[in-house]
Amino acid sequence: MRYKIYWEVTALALMLAVSSCDGLLDKEPISEISEGMVGDNGNASDTIRFKTAAQAESFLGTCYNEFQTEYFQLDYYINSEMQSDNSYQGANGVELEQIENYQLSxxxxxxxxxxxxxYRFIGNANxxxxxxxxxxxxxxxxARKRQIRAEAxxxxAWCYFDLVRLYGGVxxxxxxxxxxxxxxxxxxYPLLYxxxxxxxxxxxxxxxxxxxSLPxxxxxPATKAVVSKALVNSLLAKFYATKQPADWAKVKQYAQNVVGDTRYELLPDYADLFKATAQTxxxxxxxxxxxxxxxxEFWGYDMHMGTDWKKFNTPTNDLVKAFDNENDQIRKGVSIAFADVSGKWTDKNWAVTAYPxxxxYKSRGAKVMLVRLADIMLLLGEAENELGGTTAAQGWLxxxxxxxxxxxxxxxxxxxxRxxxxxxxxxxxxxxxHRWFDLKRTNRVIPVMNGFKDSKGSNIFKGKIQxxxxLWPVPQSERDMNSKLTQNAGY
Known part of the structure; x- marks a missing residue:
């Protein structure tokens, strides 16, 4: 997965692979997209320009489709849950073992x-x-042109937010x-490397x-699958809580912009958020x-649920204990499903008769919320607490x-x-x-994970997390292509 490959894919995307978000944006025949690529002088060139509004809308759909790739269907959850005290690796694989055990190559x-x-997503957005x-x-x-550009x-920004939290400077x-x-x-050439x-x-x-983009x-929007002011405000609140030192006044400002909008409300029943027939x-x-x-389809469902093979992100004993200690049976019942896997596989942490x-996510037809109101309410409460508003913080909690x-x-x-x-x-x-990124932004990864215990009460890492x-290492394949890419310390 190298820069040059992805930039070439991006440059050809208008001609070869334009598709749109299902039910959101109209598609246009590939032949028309090819004809619509013109340069400043009206001839085909490296200055890409959409000839029609439909072509621009359709390519925006290509960008939205990036939210359905393997990254957002699977790795988005592996990266934050498996590196935290929420999940064991589950299914076999050396790559996942390295992630879980903080031994990345x-x-x-x-x-x-x-x-x-x-970076492919970034290339398409660009x-x-x-x-x-x-x-x-x-x-x-x-106005619509400016709106489309703002969505991109x-x-x-979302992609770079994930990149900088995972790899550091990129x-x-x-x-x-x-x-x-x-x-x-x-x-x-300098742009490629x-x-x-x-x-x-x-x-x-x-x-x-x-x-x-905010204004x-x-x-x-008519659909929550499209970028909105509430999403941008939410991302800004997360941004100011993450970039160190955190700017809690701005976290409060942008989170309040979302929480104060009466068109957003907590659903009365927590389970309704995640039912197989959950409301769009x-x-x-x-x-x-x-x-x-x-x-x-949300094929990521099959990566987490089912007894046909050992799945990813197996809940930890520590997480189940946390639910039980809080007597939080409602969220435990929604978040964790137990099944009898006798004769299918064994596990060092769990009995096969009650394997979690x-x-x-209950279905391949799931409506997967990447950002929701409860997340921003709790972030607002954190900001109130850091700013000395104890009563307000307690209220959101x-x-x-x-x-x-x-x-x-x-x-x-x-x-x-806190x-x-x-x-x-x-x-x-x-x-x-969210879990690993939450611990990371609050400087809690090392104390929490170095104190993390397995099902037998033994310390898993024994203070080894440094x-x-x-930060993850920069991929070696990228460094092989680009000598300017330095490696992160320790790798």
Whole structure:
């Protein structure tokens, strides 16, 4: 998965692989897309331009389809849950064993493919960002052009947010890469093989893209599968809670923009969020991927549920204990499914007669929420606590707890509330791809994971997790292609 491969795919995407989000954007015949690629002088060139509004809309659909790739169907959950105290590896595989045990190799296939998926997404977003405003279609409103570009900016920012949290400073690729030829090789070559940016530079770009997009994206789209102001506000709240030192005043500002919008509400029944027939575009959803049986299916379901083979992200004894200690039977019952796997496989941590699965997603036709209101409510509560608003912080914590019939929190000090929010986010958002990133942004990975115990009460890591392990290595295949890519310390 190398830069050159992905940039060439991006440059050809308009001609060869344009598709749209199912039920969201109209498709256009491939032949028309090919004819629509014109340069500044009206001839085919490396300056990609959409000839019609339909072509721009269709390629935006190609970008949205990236939310249905292997990264968002599987690895998004492996990366955050399996590196935390929520999940054991489960299914066999050296790549997953390395992730679970903090023993990553630069040749690990998972870290290589995730780098590739995220940069391909960035490449497609850049095609839109660079070209949609130049579309010559006179029937294409300028406001919609700016809106489309803003949606692509949000997607690019999301990808860089994941990249910087996983790998640290990474190359900032901010332009669509043209096809290389003898006439432009000197200009294009540096774009194919860029230097690493610093973490601060990557965070600055994420902030710039999100701030620029906020006034331009749709306020409340007809479908939650489209970028909205609430999503951008949510990402900004997460951004300011993650970039160190956290800016809690801005976390509060942007989280309040979401929580204060009465069009978003917690669903009364927690189970309704994850039923096989879960409502599309529910009031709690801020951004979701809408899978459908028989077409664009959520095959990630089969990676976590079923007794045909040992699945990924097996819940830990520690997580089950955390649910039980809190008497949180509602969220436990939704989040974890138990089954008898006698005669199918054995496990060192669990009895085969009551083997647990990460069970939040019940069907290949799931509506998978990547961002939802409870997440942002708890983030707002964290901000209130850090800013000295103890009563307000308790209020947001209790609002989430009340839905699942738990008593109000007994935490009153800032430090106790920090731990209460940490625990609440763990139980509320288990298996949704948040745990490891939450521990990382609060500087809690090392103490939590070094104290993590197995089913027999033995310390799993025995203090072996070191600070350098909180970043993944840069994939070796990328370094083989690009000598400018330095390796992260420790690898």
């Amino acid at each position: 630069p040749t690990n296939k998972n870290i290589t493919r995730d780098w590739g998926y995220l 095609v839109v960002i660079d070209n949609v405003l130049k579309t010559p279609d006179q029937t294409f409103p300028d 900016l949000v997607m690019r 190359p900032l690729v901010l332009k669509a890469i043209p096809s290389i030829n003898s006439g432009n090789v000197e200009n294009v 860029p230097d690493r940016a610093t973490e601060d530079q990557v965070y600055a770009q994420i902030e710039k893209d999100l701030i620029e 331009l994206v749709q306020e409340f 575009n529910s009031k709690e959803s801020i951004f979701e991927v809408q899978y459908n049986l028989g077409s664009n 699965f990460a069970g939040k 209790n609002k989430v707890r009340k839905r699942v019939s738990l008593p109000e929190t007994s935490a009153v000090t800032k430090e106790d509330l 731990l209460a929010f940490e625990k609440e986010r763990r139980l509320e958002l288990a298996f949704e791809g 600070p350098y392990m909180l």
